[in-house]
Amino acid sequence: MNAMMRRVVIGTAAVSMALSVAACGKAGDDSSDSGSDSSSSSDSKTIGLLLPDSVTARYEKFDKPFFQAKVEELCADCKVEYANAAGDAAKQAQQVSSMITKGVKVIVVSAQDSAAIKSSIQTAVDKGIKVIAYDRLAQGPVSAYISFDNVKVGELQGEALLASLGSKATAKSKVVMINGDDADPNAGQFKKGAHNALDGKVDIAYEQSGLWKDTVASQKMSAAITQLGAKKIAGVYAANDGMAGGIATTLKGAGISGIPLTGQDAELAGIQRIVAGTQSSTVYKAFKPEADAAAQLAVNLLEGKDIKSLANQTQTSGSGDKVPSQLLTPVSVTTDNIMDTVVKDKLYTVAEICAGDYAKACKEAGIE
Structure with missing residues (x-):
C-alpha cells in the first residue's frame, strides 16, 4: 500500500513537471510572437517626424501640419508618428528610440543638437531605418538633407x-x-x-x-x-x-x-x-515647400524609390558625412514686400497682421 502511494506521488510529480515545462515552452512562444509583432510593425508604412522645440512658432503651426498633409497626399496608407523635443536633446534621443520601437521605416528629424543626436541616428540606421535631416544638418549617416541655403x-x-x-x-x-x-x-x-x-x-x-x-x-x-x-x-x-x-x-x-x-x-x-x-x-x-519636399523624400525612401532628382546637391555634415541635399531659396522681407511674400503665400492674412494696435501702422505702410 505504501509502495503504491509512493508510485502515485512520483507519477503526480512527473505530470506536474511536464506541465511546468510545457508552460515554460508556451511562455517562450509568447515572447517569440511578441518579437514577430514587432518585426511586422517594422514592415508598416510609418514615418517618424521629430521637431526640436515648441518655442519657435513655425514647427507646431506650420511644419508639422504641412508635412502630415503632404505625406497623406502622397501615400494614403502611410502613418506619421510625431514628437517634439521641447528644446531637450536627451528627450529627442529618447524619441528616436521610441520611433525605432514603434517600427518606423523613415525618420525625419530636425536635431535639437546636431552632434548629440549622432549616436541615435547610427542606431536607427543599424536597424534599417532611413533618416532625413530636416532644416538642420544632423551628424551621422543620414540619407538626405532638406533645408534652405x-x-x-x-x-x-x-x-x-x-x-x-x-x-x-x-x-x-x-x-x-x-x-x-x-x-x-x-x-x-x-x-x-x-x-x-x-x-x-x-x-x-x-x-x-x-x-x-x-x-x-x-x-x-x-x-x-x-x-x-x-x-x-x-x-x-x-x-x-x-x-x-x-x-x-x-x-x-x-x-x-x-x-x-x-x-x-x-x-x-x-x-x-x-x-x-x-x-x-x-x-x-517658405515652410510649405520645405515640409512638402521632406515628405516627398520620406515617401520615396519608404517605398524604395530614387531620390537623386530631389536631393541633387551635397552638403558635408559636422561628422564629415557627404549628404545628398536639397536647398531652397530664402527671401528677405521688409515692409516693402510683406504683401508679395507672406500674404501672397497665405502664411498670414492682412487681418491677422493688422489686428488691434497694428491697424494704424498697417494703413500707413500700405498693407490693407
Missing part, C-alpha cells in the same frame, strides 16, 4: 541691416550681433553669411550667442548696452525673430528706437514688429 540667409540678414543703415553704415558704426545656438549647425552658417555681408562695412562691437531664446537674447542685449552705451549702437543683428522679440523689448526699455533690427523665420510677431517699425527685416523661408 543657410549662408545665404545670413547674407540676406546682413544686407538688410546695411540697407536699413543707409549712409550710417560705416566702418565705425557699432553693431551688436546676437547669434543662434552653436549646437545648431545652421547657426554657424547664418553667422558666416552675416559676417560675409557685414565685415569691413560696420564694426561688430559685441557678439554673443542668444541660444535661440528671447530671454537670453534680451540679457545679451542689456549687456551690450552697458558695455557700448545706448547712444553708440547703430544696429542689431538678431539671428531669428524669437530673439528679436526679446531684443526689441530691451531696446524699448533702454529708450533706444529707430535702429535696424534683423530677424528670421517670418513669425507673425516679427512681421508685426516690422509693420510697427521696431524690427527692420526678417527672412522668409
